[in-house]
Amino acid sequence: MGFLKTKGEIYKAVEDVDVGPNSNQFYLTANVKxxxxxxxxxxxxAWLLETPIFGSIMLYFLKRNNLIHKLVTFAELQESPLYVPLHYYEGGKEEENQSGASPREQVRQALGCMVAPKPLYSFSRWTILDYSTAYNSKLITPTKVMERFLSAVEHSSTPSMQMSFFINFDAHDILRQAAQSTHRYQQGEALSVLDGVPIGIKDEIDCMPYPTTGKHTFK
Structure with missing residues (x-):
């Protein structure tokens, strides 16, 4: 079907793409039909798709109408071949931690093992180390973080955005756990570097007490 070939999308190399907060990069979405x-x-x-000739023709037009050929099959990548990993790795020194240390000392030791990565782009996401450092230095509390988080989630579900990043959450339970975490940091008894760090769970993973729907509306 060369005469019906769709012109593929041209993807820029990663270093040529602006992923910063003020980027005007156009986000192309497929119009599913x-x-x-x-x-x-x-x-x-299914029977028609499995037929030798008609099935191949029908599958081709289905892919074309849903932009699969444009965005995937015939797409051009302006990216150099990657023969070796580009992730820089430097082996660290191994140390044996003392047993019987207090929770606060264990958290301090865990933080010492985490190295802050150098940001490659103007836009960066908050890491576990960022949260833990901010909590321990009293720059912010888990309660304040979760209040801002819940406000952002509520805003993302408004008619103007309609994103609904989180399909199920319990705001009261989140704030209750955040308050407990804030109290532990005030007492210097954080459970670990993950104490108070917000973590999202994919809907395919069972997590009490939330229902698992597998991204479907039916049970």
Missing amino acids: APRMAGFLVKVF
Whole structure:
């Protein structure tokens, strides 16, 4: 089907893409036109796809209508081949921690093992080390972080955005745990470097007391 070949998207190299907070980079989304089918219609559709000639033609046009050929199949990458990993690694010194240390000392030792990476781009995400350092230095508390987090989640679900990044959460339980974590940091008894650090769980993973839907609306 060379005469029907779709012109592929051209992807810039990573170093040529601005991922900063003020980036004007255009985000291309695919307009999905897949038909909705159920029951006997699915069986007929599967039978047609499995036919030697007609199935290949139908699959080609389905992919083209959903921009799969444009964004994936015939896409051009302006990226050099990667033959070796580019992640810099430097082996650290191994030390044996003393047993019987207090929780506060254990947290301090864990922080000493974490090395802050050098940011490669103007935009960066907060890391576990960033949160733990801020909590221990009293720059901010887990309660304040989670209040801002819940405010951002609520804003993302408004009609103007309609993102709904988190499909299920308990605001009261989150604030309760954040208050407990804040108290532990005030007493110098943080459980670990993860104490008070917000962590999102994918919906495919069972996590009490939340339901697992697998991104579906039915159970």
